[in-house]
Amino acid sequence: MPHHVERDGEGLPIPNRIEAKPVKRTGQIVAAVIVALLAAMLIHGLVTNPRFEWNVVWKYLFNERVLEGVGYTLILTFLSMIIAIILAVILAIMRKSANPVLRGVSWFYIWFFRGTPVYTQLVFWGLFSVLIPRLSLGIPFTSVEFWSVDSQTVVTAFNAAVIGLALNEAAYLAEIVRAGLEAVDPGQEEAAKALGMKRSMIMRRVILPQAMRIIIPPTGNETIGMLKTTSLVLAVPFTLELQYATNAIANRIYKPIPLLIVASFWYLLITSIFMVIQSMLEKHFGKGFEARPVGTKGKQTPLPGKTEGEPQDDVNKTNEAAFLGYNA
Amino acid sequence: MTSQTTHAATAGAQAPKPVVEAKDVHKAFGDLHVLKGINLEVEPGTVTVILGPSGSGKSTFLRLINQLETLTGGEIDVNGEMIGYKRLPDGTLQRLNEKEIAQQRSKLGMVFQKFNLFPHMTVLENVMEAPVHVKHMPKAEARELAIAELKRVGLGDRMDYYPGQLSGGQQQRVAIARALAMKPEIMLFDEPTSALDPELVGEVLNVMRSLADEGMTMIVVTHEIGFAREVADQIVFMDGGVVVEQGGPEIIDHPREVRFRDFLQHVL
Ligand SMILES: Nc1ncnc2c1ncn2[C@@H]1O[C@H](COP(=O)(O)OP(=O)(O)OP(=O)(O)O)[C@@H](O)[C@H]1O
Ligand SMILES: [Mg+2]
Numbered sequence: 001m002p003h004h005v006e007r008d009g010e011g012l013p014i015p016n017r018i019e020a021k022p023v024k025r026t027g028q029i030v031a032a033v034i035v036a037l038l039a040a041m042l043i044h045g046l047v048t049n050p051r052f053e054w055n056v057v058w059k060y061l062f063n064e065r066v067l068e069g070v071g072y073t074l075i076l077t078f079l080s081m082i083i084a085i086i087l088a089v090i091l092a093i094m095r096k097s098a099n100p101v102l103r104g105v106s107w108f109y110i111w112f113f114r115g116t117p118v119y120t121q122l123v124f125w126g127l128f129s130v131l132i133p134r135l136s137l138g139i140p141f142t143s144v145e146f147w148s149v150d151s152q153t154v155v156t157a158f159n160a161a162v163i164g165l166a167l168n169e170a171a172y173l174a175e176i177v178r179a180g181l182e183a184v185d186p187g188q189e190e191a192a193k194a195l196g197m198k199r200s201m202i203m204r205r206v207i208l209p210q211a212m213r214i215i216i217p218p219t220g221n222e223t224i225g226m227l228k229t230t231s232l233v234l235a236v237p238f239t240l241e242l243q244y245a246t247n248a249i250a251n252r253i254y255k256p257i258p259l260l261i262v263a264s265f266w267y268l269l270i271t272s273i274f275m276v277i278q279s280m281l282e283k284h285f286g287k288g289f290e291a292r293p294v295g296t297k298g299k300q301t302p303l304p305g306k307t308e309g310e311p312q313d314d315v316n317k318t319n320e321a322a323f324l325g326y327n328a
Numbered sequence: 329m330t331s332q333t334t335h336a337a338t339a340g341a342q343a344p345k346p347v348v349e350a351k352d353v354h355k356a357f358g359d360l361h362v363l364k365g366i367n368l369e370v371e372p373g374t375v376t377v378i379l380g381p382s383g384s385g386k387s388t389f390l391r392l393i394n395q396l397e398t399l400t401g402g403e404i405d406v407n408g409e410m411i412g413y414k415r416l417p418d419g420t421l422q423r424l425n426e427k428e429i430a431q432q433r434s435k436l437g438m439v440f441q442k443f444n445l446f447p448h449m450t451v452l453e454n455v456m457e458a459p460v461h462v463k464h465m466p467k468a469e470a471r472e473l474a475i476a477e478l479k480r481v482g483l484g485d486r487m488d489y490y491p492g493q494l495s496g497g498q499q500q501r502v503a504i505a506r507a508l509a510m511k512p513e514i515m516l517f518d519e520p521t522s523a524l525d526p527e528l529v530g531e532v533l534n535v536m537r538s539l540a541d542e543g544m545t546m547i548v549v550t551h552e553i554g555f556a557r558e559v560a561d562q563i564v565f566m567d568g569g570v571v572v573e574q575g576g577p578e579i580i581d582h583p584r585e586v587r588f589r590d591f592l593q594h595v596l
Contacts, residue, residue, distance in 0.1 A: 191444035191503075194394055195458035195510060196434030198426055205461060209448050288447045288490035 056258035060249060061265065069245030070266050076230040076241060077270075080165035081223050087166065088173030093203065095178055106174070113171035119235050121168050125160035126236035161233035169226060176218045180211035212285040220278035224271050242266055347372045347407055347514055347545050348393060354401035355388055362388050364569040365402070370514075370562070373543040377556040380566035381591055386549040389566070390516050393547070394438050395429055406435065407513065434462055437507030441519040443499045445491040445506070451478065452487040455506045462510070470509075477505040481535050497528030501535055508539075515539065517548040551595055553580060565591065 046052060060066055094106035113121070124131075129151035136148030155163070184207050192202040231243035239248075242263055250259035346369040355363040362385045370376050378386050391397045393404055395412055404411050411432050413421040424432070446454050455474035459465040465473070478484055481501040491499050500520055507515060517536065521529040533555050540546060540559050550556065556563060557580050565573040565588045573585045583589040 185444075187440060187442055187444040188446065190396055191438075191440060191446070193396060193430075194433060194436070194438035195506070196430045196462045197458065198430050201461060205457070206446055210446075213448075285448070288449065288492055290492075 051257070052261065053255060053258045056253075056255055057261045057265075060246075060259060060262050063249065063262075065245045065249065066242070066262060066266070068240060069242035070270075072240045073227065073230050073242040073266075074270065076161060076165065076233065077223065077227050079162045080169060080230075081226055083162065083166035084169035084173050085219070087170035088177045089208070091170060091174035092177035092181055095174065096181065110171045110174055113168050114175075118164070118168045118229060119232055122161065122164040122232055122235035125155065125164040126157070128155045128160060157236050157238040160236045161230075161238040164236065165226065165229065165233070169222065173219065173222060176222070177211070177215055180215035181207060183214050184210045209285065213282075213289060216278065216281050216285060220274065220281075223278075224274055227267065227270055227274070344371050345408060346370055346405075348547065349405045349408075350389075350393075350402070351404070352402040353389070353392065353399065353404060355385070355392060355397060356400045362569050363392075363400075366566075366569075366571055368564060368571065368574075370545060370547060372545055374561035375540045375546045375548065375559050376562040376564060377560040378547065378549045378564045378566060379551070379553075379556065379591065379595075380572075384566045385569045386566055387518050390438070390518050390547065390549055394433055394436050394516060406432065430462070434458070434510055435513050437510060437512035437515045439500070439503050439507055439515065439517045439520045441522050443491070443496070443503045443523070445499055445503055447491050449490075450487065451483065451489050451491065451494070451502050454491065454502060455509045458506070458510050473509055474505070477509045478502070480508070481505045482531070495528060496524045497531045500524065500532045504532075504535055504539075514545045514547065517546065517550070519549055519551070521550065521552060553592070553595055556580060567591070 047054070091106045091109060094102040095110075097103055097106075132151055134148050135151055135154060136145045138145035138147075188206050188210065189202055192206045197205070230241050233241060234244050239245075246259040246263040250256045348368070348370040350366050350368040353363055353366040354361070366385075366389060368376075378389070380386050388397060392399055393406070393411070399412060409432070412429065413423055414428075416422050445451075446457065449457065452471070452474055455477055456467070456470045459470040459473055460467055475484065475487065478487055481504055483498060483501055483505065486494060486498060486502075491502065494502065500523075504515075504520075520536070521532050524532065529552070533552060536546070536548070536555070537559055548555075548560075557577050560577045563573075563575060563577055563579055564571055565579075565583075565585070567587050573579060573583065573588045579588075580592065583592055
């Protein structure tokens with residue numbers, strides 16, 4: 001072996017660099033081979049099984065109604081998640097407000113929308129224009145009216161579906177956001193105050209960006225959950241999303257299995273894309289947190305807010321946020 | 329800083345007007361009476377070091393000056409202006425609104441024991457944050473300013489690092505630069521070196537020493553007796569929520585009060 005002195009990143013020599021063979025991992029290799037074999041057998045069985053009718057799957061995979069269903073499912077998911085996230089941040093901030101009325105309203109909202117089934121809520125939104133035929137803007141408790149509109153034109157089936165999904169989801173996300181906000185070291189708010197920043201700015205520029213790191217993983221879960229919850233909008237009834245579309249085709253041609261496979265394929269594909277987006281977001285909001293000193297000699301110091309003997313990043317709060325996500 | 333020194337000079341031959349004046353300050357957390365009547369004057373361009381055992385209320389007092397806590401009784405004036413309240417024509421007090429409080433705070437720089445840098449921003453962004461978003465300074469100008477402040481604390485070569493990539497001493501120097509970027513008239517330090525490894529304490533004290541030399545008005549809570557003896561113009565020893573002894577730096581070597589003497593024996 002050529003005997004040269006290696007150097008580290010700072011150009012300092014590392015004499016006698018250790019070059020040892022890795023530990024033998026026979027057990028791991030055997031296990032990997034067995035698992036790979038089982039997986040191959042499973043895929044082979046699926047692909048060659050005539051009862052799955054892959055030709056039908058292929059025929060309907062890019063069917064016009066199916067693609068339209070994919071489109072609506074995506075739109076429903078996106079719109080309702082965006083509205084839910086905005087509402088959730090407002091609810092979470094209200095929940096931590098000094099004003100007891102705001103705290104109470106937030107608590108009641110979360111209690112109500114988490115406490116009733118989303119299916120029921122969707123049915124209600126579907127019936128909205130029957131229950132409340134006209135929406136109007138006027139002076140409360142008088143007959144003075146500045147503006148009014150037929151509910152039917154505002155709360156269409158599509159809007160009812162989005163409203164129903166978003167309002168329900170906001171209740172779950174609000175708890176995730178709250179736990180995320182509480183996980184940020186209170187010293188951050190104090191430092192920002194000491195610099196002369198106002199509450200709203202502290203929230204926007206200091207606390208929320210740090211809370212995002214904790215909020216995003218469970219929110220990713222929620223988004224993937226929402227993707228499939230959209231199939232419940234048939235309660236409204238709204239009938240153009242993916243699950244309903246494939247189901248309708250299946251009922252027409254009496255072939256349920258291949259069309260379930262079609263739907264699963266699209267759900268899986270969209271979920272995969274969401275996962276990529278999630279990991280990009282995690283990277284973005286993790287900036288500065290995974291950081292470790294590069295090329296520093298000697299002892300490493302704790303991350304900001306993690307000084308020994310001081311309040312640390314609250315692990316329980318972090319866990320709580322994740323836990324809420326998994327259960328939502 | 330020149331503005332402070334000229335200010336002190338124009339105040340002239342008569343006694344200079346104090347920049348910070350605490351008058352019979354009381355603070356209670358519920359039933360816990362932490363500060364029991366603190367009186368203190370800080371003159372412009374001077375360094376006041378507050379000493380005292382743990383739990384004596386030193387941090388609470390600093391936090392009151394910066395309105396991170398609200399007063400229970402008494403009054404604190406900064407530059408002759410009462411903080412936190414204004415007096416109405418009929419003599420009653422009216423609490424200031426958020427904007428006015430933020431305005432008063434921005435004249436005071438504060439450095440915390442555990443740095444409290446914003447971990448999601450680079451060092452440069454940390455220092456630029458308040459000038460850009462509180463003072464609405466153009467970004468390019470704020471950048472220049474931030475670079476100058478970072479060079480002043482000896483960190484011109486660490487601007488693009490995240491706080492988590494720096495040593496504790498470097499983080500604390502960034503925190504000082506961040507406070508200085510707001511051009512405060514007074515700097516408050518709450519045990520700025522207590523969270524540091526012993527070998528990193530010196531670099532932070534050096535920065536503070538040079539700030540004092542430039543004429544910055546400073547109130548420093550610390551256990552670094554050597555620093556106090558060398559840099560302080562005024563020493564305040566607090567215990568049990570009251571000022572027990574107060575005087576020039578010479579009182580460290582000639583304490584009159586028994587409690588102060590005991591305290592010094594423990595920390596020296
Ligand atoms: N937010 C709070 N709520 C209730 N009690 C508090 C609060 N902040 C401080 N205290 C109490 O006030 C007393 C004085 O605290 P303070 O932090 O001012 O002491 P200190 O002199 O700075 O001590 P140390 O040297 O340990 O920092 C302590 O008994 C502390 O427990
Ligand atoms: Mg303290």
